[in-house]
Amino acid sequence: MSDEEIITISQAKQEDYKKEIKKLNDILTNMECIKDILFNSVVDEVHKALFSNLLREIYSKRDKLERTIIDLAKSVNKKLQKKYKIN
Structure with a gap:
């Protein structure tokens, strides 16, 4: 062989290696994009879950406070009725 x-x-082998390296770099770039998309999706879902839990807790506290205010108003009303003998 001369x-x-x-x-x-x-x-020729060098060109083949360059093509393979380019393919691998493209695959790596795609994988990084997929990783970023998945990470952002997970972060979004976590934020949604946290926000949902926070809203649920806020509504629960609001309902409890509402019931407490109603109970307090009933109690005050009963005491006023007794004090002023209102039927």
Whole structure:
């Protein structure tokens, strides 16, 4: 095999390696994009869950406070009725 044939084969292999490296880089880039999308999706879901739990807790506290105010109003009303003997 002559030197020119060896150089030609070597250049062909080098081109093949460059193509493979480009393919691998493209795959890596795609995987990084997918990772970012998945991460953002997970973060969004966590935020939704936290916000949902927070809203549920707020509504629960509001309902409890509402019941407490109603109970207090009934109690005050009963005491006023007793004090002023209103039926």
